[in-house]
Amino acid sequence: MENIFDDFNSIDWRTWDTFYAFDTLGRYWIENERIIAEAANIEELNNKPNWPPKSDEEIIEFQHEAKIARHLHDEIMVPIFRYSTVVMLYSLFESELLRLKQNVEKSSGKSPVDSKELKGGPTEQILRFLEAFYSINLKSINEFSKIRDIQKIRDCIVHCLGDVSISRDKDYLIKHSAVRSDLDIGVGYPIEISESYIRDGIELMWGFFIKTFKLCGWPVKDEWQRKQWAKTL
Numbered sequence: 001m002e003n004i005f006d007d008f009n010s011i012d013w014r015t016w017d018t019f020y021a022f023d024t025l026g027r028y029w030i031e032n033e034r035i036i037a038e039a040a041n042i043e044e045l046n047n048k049p050n051w052p053p054k055s056d057e058e059i060i061e062f063q064h065e066a067k068i069a070r071h072l073h074d075e076i077m078v079p080i081f082r083y084s085t086v087v088m089l090y091s092l093f094e095s096e097l098l099r100l101k102q103n104v105e106k107s108s109g110k111s112p113v114d115s116k117e118l119k120g121g122p123t124e125q126i127l128r129f130l131e132a133f134y135s136i137n138l139k140s141i142n143e144f145s146k147i148r149d150i151q152k153i154r155d156c157i158v159h160c161l162g163d164v165s166i167s168r169d170k171d172y173l174i175k176h177s178a179v180r181s182d183l184d185i186g187v188g189y190p191i192e193i194s195e196s197y198i199r200d201g202i203e204l205m206w207g208f209f210i211k212t213f214k215l216c217g218w219p220v221k222d223e224w225q226r227k228q229w230a231k232t233l
Contacts, residue, residue, distance in 0.1 A: 011221070014103040015213045018096045019206070019224040025092055026202045026229055029085050033195060036081060040073035082193040083157045086201070090154040093147060093205050094123055100209075101126045104134055104216065123151075136215055143208040149176055150201050153183075153191065162190035202229050 047069035053062040067074075101115060115129035130136040138144060156167040164170050165187045177185035182200065184192035206229040213220050224230070 012219050014100075014107070014216075015209075015218050015220050015224070018099060018209050018213075019220075019227070021092055021096060022202060022206055022209075022229065023224075023227060025085075025088060026199075029198060029202075032081060033078075036073050036077050039077075040070045043073065044069045079162075079190070079192070082195075082198060083162060083191075085198050086150065086193060087154055087157055089198070089201050089205070090147075090150055093150075096205075096209065097123060097126050100212065100216075101129060104130060104136065107216075108134060136212075138208075138212060138215075141208055141211045141215075143204045143211070146204050147201075147208060150204070152176070153193075156191060164191060206230055 044066055048066040049062050051062075053059040105111060111129065111133040113129075113133075115125045118125045118128045118132075120128065127138055130138060152169045152173060156162060156164060156169065156173060160167045164173050164185050167173060170187075173185050173191075174187070177183050180197070182194040182197040184194075206227070210220055210225065210230070
């Protein structure tokens, strides 16, 4: 019993809450990808043609009817679910940045101004605040610029329904897609997001916060550094 309380009392909540949140989101995403894929397989099994194709034309027809059976899941549910996951992922990043700022204040003493008084949006305000009053430069962390790319994808999803042609970041996003095999961006069709893009996003943010907490001098439990999301470190 004492060991249980010792483990609980050894938790540094300044870091534990953040990793628990990202791990929960990651497991939620994996489980729902599995559920959608399983439902698509069942739908295909129940509704695909029950005759064996014997010619090239019949193979094409067979594949087309099987695709129709999977349409709801593959062409509608998967893209929308991945859009929502990207939005949740970046929202979580912003909320954990705010938690970081609040914990820094609690640990080091309140600053003379509130971050909201600084220029920029919520994320930029927190970054300026931490650098100005606590000498914590989060922009120096390698993962940060790549996380900003995720923000631009999130913005296009939220404000343009994934239509790059009407995004203010159109040119940037098309160039960004050219160097990523897990992201398909072009004019005339909505952004296509792969499983690996979302996994990479979680890993980037995981690595970002491990390095951030080390900058702050806060301990990160070994169990978090061994998690699957820590692969990029």
